[in-house]
Amino acid sequence: MNKPLGVLVGIVVIAGALNTAGAWYTGTKLEGVLQTSIQEANKELASQLQGTPTHGSIELVSLDRHLYSSTANYRVKMSDDSAGPGAQPVELLFVDHIEHGPLPWSRIKTFKWMPVMATSNYSLVKTPFTAKWFAAAKEQSPLQGQVTLAYNRAVEGHMELLPLEMALDANSSLSFSGMSMEGQSDAEGQNFKGKGYMDHFKLNAVFPNRPPLLVELNGLTAASDLNKSEFGFFLGQNFLKLSESQITFGDRQSVLKLNNFEYSGSTSAKGQLLSGRLDYKVGDVTLNNNPVGTAQLVMSASSLDIPAMQALFQIYQTKFQPKADGTLPARELTLAEQTQLQTQLETLLAAKPKMAVEKLSVKTPNGESEFNLAVALAQPAALDQPPVEVTKQLLTSLDAKLQLSKPMIADLAGVQAQLAGQTDPQALAQVGTMTSDMVSNLAVGTGLAKVEGTNILATLNYAAGQVDFNGQKMSLEDFITQMTMRFNAPMQ
Incomplete structure (x- = not known):
């Protein structure tokens, strides 16, 4: 044997021996790691579902351990309290083929040489409950993926929902392109990044005594970059975009298209104060190929005391959350709960929270309307004062502006x-004009707004007990009196 070949063989033998030793070590540690991960997953699942009627759990059913690989079986159960008595929980079974580290073959063949504890290759198992799902995926496991567990217990992986073609009944059908998702998190699940993409989804539903419904979604992208806060929930950025959606509905089978819908949300905390921002955009809406318009909504909040909000939410969950049938529980707050409610509300206001509708805009072919609102709050000296005094101390400032376009109203x-069945252009124009004039007359008649050109305008500013309403300055008491008189008296 020549020297270079001998060196190469020696390297291969040593690498193989190290991999065997690593695989043996991984195999002995694997069950403990899996049980710990499942316990943490169940704890996180319970935390995220708290306050909802949904419950879920993950269970390791079995683990068959070998030198280089192991096979695990899991059971996932989900139940919904709102489903009513006697409803059976949903149960899904998964099989997991786990390659032991430090060098799983699936990573070697993709040139990933960094040592890892294990690589998990999981897939949904066919059961009577999932049989139709398997049939729609041409008897392949419709949900499968791979997860790699590093020695520091950091996780990265991807999941695939396979394409589906299925008949829901004799006349209804579903078509799904599949969806791919990937993500990564650290050992404790404190930091998470993920993204996913779906090409298309189509549902054609035909009902016995109602018009058929066709729903089509195309080009769905979602992404998240989150960090778990010390308060038990995640902060960070979320993004979702839907390139195109279309709904065909009604007796006339109207076609409503919505293009370029975007949602982005961000939350952050400084100490125990929460700030957040939500932005919704609709790029283009059409009805039966006729343009309808675009829209945007931007909301923000800051200086929200997190512990106080969590305590108030807990009271809501236990006392005021609607039942499964939609009715409200007939429960009264105890004296201790009333005291707690007031204390937490005062704590929330002491942080001087601010909330805003930064922009609400609707633009149609002939006009654009916009609304803005900013509110700043503070803690009153006492809540048992006269309402006007509480309002003066509670409301630090308010700034609102409305510009309502009459052509937009007409559009x-x-x-x-059109949705009601009208197709004559002249009749449609007449309906638009009548409606915009009615809104304009109502706004002016109640004294809530004024008309300038083709716009209905209203402004409201408040600070330090003084109100500026559409350019008219007055005290808060006078403003309340005016509003009371205007809404109680018949409109002239």
């Missing part, structure tokens, strides 16, 4: 008339 009234 939307025309759309509503």
Whole structure:
């Protein structure tokens, strides 16, 4: 044997011996790691589902251990309290083929040479409950994926929902392109990044005594970059975009298209104060190929005391959350709960929270309307003062502005008339004009707004006990009196 070949063989033998030793070590540690991960997953699942009627759990059913690999079986159970008495929980079974580290073959063949504890290759198991799902995926496991566990217990992986084609009944069908998702998190699940993509989804539903419904979604992208806060929930950024959606509905089979819908949300905390921002955009809406318009909504909040909000939410969950049938529970707060409610509310207000509708805009072919609102709050000296005094101390400032376009109102009234079956252009124009004039007259008649050109305008500013309402300055008491008189008296 020549020297270079001998060196190469020696390296291969040593690498093989090290991999065998590592695989043996991984195999002996694997069950403990899996049980710990499942316990943490169940704890996190319970935390995220708290306050909802849904419950879930994950269970390691069995683990068959070998030198280089192991096979695990899991059971996932989900139940819903709102499903009513006697409803059976949903049960899914998964099989997991686990390659032991430090060098699993699935990573070697993709040139990933960093040593890891294990690589998990999981898939949904066919059961009577999932049989139709398997049939729709041409008898392949419709949900499968791979997860790699590093020695520091950091996790990265991807999941695939396979394409589906299935008949829901004799006339209804579903078509799904499949969806791919990937993500990564650290050992404790404190930091998570993920993204996913779906090409298309199509549901064609035909009902016995109702018009058929066709729903189509195309180009769905989602992404998250989150960090778990000390308060038990995640903060960070979320993003979702839907390139195109279309709904065909009604007796006339109207076609409503919505293009370029985007959602982005961000939350952060400084100490125990929460800040957040939500942004919704609709790029283009059409009805039966006729343009309807675009829209945007931006909301924000800051200086929200997190422990106080959590305590108030807990009271809501236990006392005021609607039942499964939608009715409210007939429960009264105890004296201790009333005291706690007041204490937490005062704590929340002491942080001087601010909330805003930074932008609410609707743009149609002939007009654009916009609304803005900013509110700042503070803690009153006492809540048992007269209402006006509480309001003065509670409301630090308020700034609101509305610009309502009469042509936009006419455009939307025309759309509503089209949905009702009206097709004559002259009649649609008449409906639009009548509606915009009615709104304009109502706003002016109640004294809530004024008309300038083609816009209905209203402004409201408040600070330090003084109100500026549409340019008219007055005290808060006078403003309340005026509003009371205007809404109690018949409109002239």
